[in-house]
Amino acid sequence: MNQPSPHQGRRRLLKGAAAMAAASVAGAPSAARTAPADPWAYAQGIIDQFSKPLDFSQREVSITSHGARPCQLHAVDGFPTIDAKGKVLTPVPGSHDCYPALRAAIAAVHQVGGGTVLVPAGDWYCKGPIVLLSNVRVHLAARARIRFSADPRDYARDGDYDCGANGKLVLSRWQGNDCLNFSPLVYARGQRNIAITGADWTSELDGQAGVPFEDGSGNGWWGMNPKGARQGPNPDAMHQGRNNPLNPESLAALAPGLDAAVLARIQGDAPDWRSDEKFLPALSEAGVPIEKRIFGLGHYLRPCMVEFIDCDHVLMQGYQVINTPFWIHHPVDCRRVHFSKVRMESIGPNSDGFDPESCDTVLVDGCWFNTGDDCIAIKAGKNLDTNYGPTRNVVIQNSVMNSGHGAVTLGSEMSAGIEHVYAQHLDVRNQHWQTDPLNTVVRLKTNMNRGGFLRHFYVRDVKLPNGVRLKPGFYKPIPGGPVKAGTVPTGGGAVITFDCDYAPAFDLIRSRPPEVSHVHISDIRVADVKTAEGTFGCYQAFIVLGPVAHSYNGPAGKPILPVTDVTISDCDFGKPVSAAQPWFIHNAKNIALRNVVIGGKRYDENLSG
Numbered sequence: 371m372n373q374p375s376p377h378q379g380r381r382r383l384l385k386g387a388a389a390m391a392a393a394s395v396a397g398a399p400s401a402a403r404t405a406p407a408d409p410w411a412y413a414q415g416i417i418d419q420f421s422k423p424l425d426f427s428q429r430e431v432s433i434t435s436h437g438a439r440p441c442q443l444h445a446v447d448g449f450p451t452i453d454a455k456g457k458v459l460t461p462v463p464g465s466h467d468c469y470p471a472l473r474a475a476i477a478a479v480h481q482v483g484g485g486t487v488l489v490p491a492g493d494w495y496c497k498g499p500i501v502l503l504s505n506v507r508v509h510l511a512a513r514a515r516i517r518f519s520a521d522p523r524d525y526a527r528d529g530d531y532d533c534g535a536n537g538k539l540v541l542s543r544w545q546g547n548d549c550l551n552f553s554p555l556v557y558a559r560g561q562r563n564i565a566i567t568g569a570d571w572t573s574e575l576d577g578q579a580g581v582p583f584e585d586g587s588g589n590g591w592w593g594m595n596p597k598g599a600r601q602g603p604n605p606d607a608m609h610q611g612r613n614n615p616l617n618p619e620s621l622a623a624l625a626p627g628l629d630a631a632v633l634a635r636i637q638g639d640a641p642d643w644r645s646d647e648k649f650l651p652a653l654s655e656a657g658v659p660i661e662k663r664i665f666g667l668g669h670y671l672r673p674c675m676v677e678f679i680d681c682d683h684v685l686m687q688g689y690q691v692i693n694t695p696f697w698i699h700h701p702v703d704c705r706r707v708h709f710s711k712v713r714m715e716s717i718g719p720n721s722d723g724f725d726p727e728s729c730d731t732v733l734v735d736g737c738w739f740n741t742g743d744d745c746i747a748i749k750a751g752k753n754l755d756t757n758y759g760p761t762r763n764v765v766i767q768n769s770v771m772n773s774g775h776g777a778v779t780l781g782s783e784m785s786a787g788i789e790h791v792y793a794q795h796l797d798v799r800n801q802h803w804q805t806d807p808l809n810t811v812v813r814l815k816t817n818m819n820r821g822g823f824l825r826h827f828y829v830r831d832v833k834l835p836n837g838v839r840l841k842p843g844f845y846k847p848i849p850g851g852p853v854k855a856g857t858v859p860t861g862g863g864a865v866i867t868f869d870c871d872y873a874p875a876f877d878l879i880r881s882r883p884p885e886v887s888h889v890h891i892s893d894i895r896v897a898d899v900k901t902a903e904g905t906f907g908c909y910q911a912f913i914v915l916g917p918v919a920h921s922y923n924g925p926a927g928k929p930i931l932p933v934t935d936v937t938i939s940d941c942d943f944g945k946p947v948s949a950a951q952p953w954f955i956h957n958a959k960n961i962a963l964r965n966v967v968i969g970g971k972r973y974d975e976n977l978s979g
Contacts, residue, residue, distance in 0.1 A: 413792035429485030438471035440492035449580035451717035469498035502558040507565035510573035536666035546752025546783025554677035568689025577694040591695035595719035610670040654753035672696040703758040728758030752783040760787035776813030784822035809862030815872035821882030837907035851920030863909030881924020896944035907944020916957030939964035955979030
């Protein structure tokens with residue numbers, strides 16, 4: 371590549387990187403480690419930072435002034451959700467491309483000091499990403515719908531890094547690891563004072579992830595996922611979980627100075643270690659520089675729908691997102707992120723709703739989640755990619771959660787740590803409980819690879835009018851450990867789930883034990899639902915699966931610390947299916963129950979296990 375390193379020119383990115391990396395190992399400064407005297411006053415202090423709206427110039431430019439024209443739609447065979455084949459709407463072939471007009475309007479507004487780029491009512495076909503620049507707001511009017519093209523080449527055409535046959539790519543982060551990849555459909559890097567907004571939930575961003583690729587080359591973005599590939603016309607099609615012949619047969623080609631024994635340990639002997647989803651984490655473990663972690667065309671790492679990297683003062687507000695290729699909203703290394711009144715309807719693989727990663731000061735308020743994966747999943751890097759530091763100072767409130775894996779999840783990519791997270795006033799409605807239930811409500815997931823710390827996590831006032839998933843999603847341990855397979859429903863069925871051994875077999879390097887402490891949950895109210903088998907609110911009330919020492923494979927002598935200092939108070943979990951064992955605890959201590967009701971029985975006791 372004849373381009374500068376992705377590290378160069380990134381404001382703040384590597385400034386103090388060594389210090390941040392050290393902090394991710396040794397922990398954050400002592401002030402951050404200290405529990406607040408009044409946690410909800412601390413949370414209010416975060417909320418108050420968003421009381422003043424972002425300031426944009428009154429200047430407004432319509433995309434039509436730069437040549438945009440609306441398109442017509444027709445129905446084609448595709449996937450409305452990852453589990454259902456059917457008709458989906460997409461622009462008719464030959465539709466006018468509004469990407470040049472959007473790009474020109476954003477550039478023009480930015481160059482004169484900022485303002486608003488208006489997308490009027492209508493359907494607009496966009497063959498490329500919306501790339502935001504400082505002091506620019508892109509606003510969708512009521513009934514304005516941007517239909518992003520279903521063509522990977524459109525997101526590997528105009529990036530900052532010319533990677534030859536792989537395309538012109540952008541700096542991105544995929545499941546916690548840095549790489550050069552397809553551009554997200556809405557993207558910004560190193561910008562300040564940016565926004566994407568809508569008039570209401572008729573203002574729509576459509577990722578068209580269930581639409582077959584326009585050139586006939588594949589089963590759409592969702593077809594890059596193993597489940598999507600299996601459901602397509604060619605079940606043997608390549609996907610992110612199959613060995614990609616474009617990836618070198620040995621990491622030595624990209625990390626020639628690495629010790630042979632270390633190299634062998636990172637690669638392992640799994641037959642699929644060269645699949646894109648495993649090859650990227652291996653590049654991180656091997657210390658391969660980002661400029662050599664090239665994916666894009668010929669690879670199967672789907673882009674996020676909205677991803678902002680290293681940005682300050684970010685607003686996402688008032689629109690609806692549907693049918694997204696991958697994670698829906700993914701701010702990385704951003705400060706002052708306001709996520710407000712956004713609706714998400716995307717039942718696709720890895721369709722997490724909102725994943726702030728290594729961000730500081732975040733407010734989620736008034737959003738609606740109906741997703742194919744976690745509604746909210748707070749992240750902080752994976753493997754050795756901890757250069758952006760921890761995520762801290764997050765408030766989540768006044769939102770509705772329906773389908774998804776977890777309502778409020780922390781992890782699993784959390785190697786740099788997570789602290790000071792506050793969730794309150796949530797309506798975990800689980801509206802589709804009969805056909806597509808929410809798996810769990812409060813969810814922590816990490817393991818011996820992802821490690822990291824979680825501390826100062828507070829939850830209160832959560833209502834569950836339709837319970838959670840009633841069928842267990844059982845933990846799959848590494849054989850021979852103390853917790854048997856088919857016994858603990860860490861994957862779904864409990865209201866509260868601490869899973870410190872999440873998917874352990876996926877990661878070959880398991881030498882970073884997580885540390886979890888200071889978690890305080892109160893006022894969760896679960897209502898039972900009637901089923902053919904009986905009336906229940908959950909499979910199990912709560913699970914605390916602390917770090918499992920059997921899964922550790924690093925140097926001897928490292929402590930495997932229990933989960934500690936957890937309080938669950940003033941909660942009613944309804945009636946569990948597993949009435950004989952309403953909870954499970956392993957490697958945890960000081961788990962305090964105060965006025966906790968399960969199946970009509972009150973518990974006030976201290977638990978360890």
